[in-house]
Amino acid sequence: MNYILYAVPFFFALIALELLLDHWRGFSTYRFADAINSLSAGVLSTTVGLLTKAVGLLTYTLAWQQWALFELSASSLWVWLFAFVFYDFCYYWNHRLGHERNVLWAAHSVHHQSEDYNLSTALRQTSTGFVFGWIFYLPMAVAGVPPLVFLTVAALNLLYQFWVHTRHIPKLGWFEWLFITPSNHRVHHAQNAVYMDRNYGGVFILWDRFFASYQEELDEEPVIFGVTTPLASWNPLWANAQFYVALWRDAVRAESWWDKLRIWFMRTGWRPADVVAKYPQSKPDLSHFVKFDVPLSLLQKVYAGAQFSLYVVGGTLLLGMGAELSLAQMLLGVAWMAFGLYVIGVLLENRPSAKRMELLRVLLNLPFAWLAVQLGWLVPQPLLWGLLLSYSVLSLAGLLCTPREHNPLLIQ
Structure with missing residues (x-):
């Protein structure tokens, strides 16, 4: 079960x-x-x-x-x-x-x-x-x-x-x-x-x-949540890649081949001495801690929330059908989910490219559905295509009516 x-x-x-x-x-x-x-x-x-x-x-x-x-x-x-x-x-x-x-x-x-x-x-x-x-x-x-x-x-x-x-x-x-x-x-x-x-x-x-790893929550020390190397992004793909990329960059920068190998398995935060000297990293001052945020209008939030709801339903359906799907069907489902969640992250970051990426996402739903039909995942019924076209039209209308909020963080 x-x-x-x-x-x-x-x-x-x-x-x-x-x-x-x-x-x-x-x-x-x-x-x-x-x-x-x-x-x-x-x-x-x-x-x-x-x-x-x-x-x-x-x-x-x-x-x-x-x-x-x-x-x-x-x-x-x-x-x-x-x-x-x-x-x-x-x-x-x-x-x-x-x-x-x-x-x-x-x-x-x-x-x-x-x-x-x-x-x-x-x-x-x-x-x-x-x-x-x-x-x-x-x-x-x-x-x-x-x-x-x-x-x-x-x-x-x-x-x-x-x-x-x-x-x-x-x-x-x-x-x-x-x-x-x-x-x-x-x-x-x-x-x-x-x-x-x-x-x-x-x-x-x-x-x-x-094993001496216990610590009580202290009244005099309010908890500040997060990591010491902030993600500073709403992109779930980058969330998974961030620290791997940081390790890879340091491994490439290291002069010693031994350091290039062992950096992956050393204690968290360890970096080769020559890399630290050339590329120092500063830790945030928690006494002046500010959470990462990006301004969004109410319409932007409503639009992103509505689109995300679709992917919650899609992900739940995929999870429920997992045992019945072929490898090709699973790959298609994962690709559709990953790209859609990535674009929603771009919308939440209010990037200049957000509307272009969202337009691409909506348009790609049609070929994704066509591939699903070819793989025997979906039945090519007129109602199915009617619902998909209606969703696409409504999404495009919502996208055109959603103004872009000014982003003082100047995310590019």
Whole structure:
């Protein structure tokens, strides 16, 4: 069962509830473009996962079949409890090294780039974590945890983590000693020096207490969310590429071949000495911290929000049909989603090229639909083409009627 797919309506219902709490309590934890960017990263991640999830599943299943030391039964309750705790232990080390090694941080940093903290941040996920993430769960396969049990506890672990991404829930007393809570996870998302690289557990905070990575949220040190190298973009594709590009540039600049290789696996933030000397980097002064933002008119927000809604529906449908799609169909779906979410990011950044890119996106929906028909994905019915043409006309009309807000950041 795909628990994440069935949870999607509850995710959005709880986000709506959090927005109501914002209004009721008289403060805002959401900004429109930031929330759309977080959700876009999540939609992109689940879509790309149609192509990449087999990496982890196949390697886990192969390891379980060939190397399992014990035969554990999926019908035993203790096996499920054992697997649930074991998974969180493996997740702790995956998560911790995801902060401590350059190439792993390049994937995981996507989840931390938001400078706000709300339930939409929970859905902000990487599209490249599959490259190394599977390695950390192989001990479960060797211990004999069946793939069905592994997949289920993995989904449950991820679902648990959703609710802790909120500023509305205070410290929870004794619960703080055993489990990950909103308070100790707010610490994890902070860029304050005292909070950096702490509280890695997914469900249990016990691992952090055992391995000296725990930090309590302090009343005298308000959390400042985000990363020390700001994304400064609403583009979900760039969000996934940003730190890889930074590592690649430093690797190319380095004179030593050893430095070119080891930079990828050194502690996060390590750079070759000759690169640091020629290309120094300054860290932001948190005492004067200003969140990245781009002015948008109400019409621009309405238009971008309406278009993004289409991709939420499209991504959910792709996730639901994943097992039935051919490789060509999945590639087409991923390409359509990725390009559309990229263009929405351009719109939110209010770039001079935004209207041209949006015009191209709307026009490309027709050949995308034609390809879908050729691949046997869609039935060429008159109603289908009528709806697509109507959508395209309405989008173009909305685009022409939406004035471009002046952007003082002069994004080019």
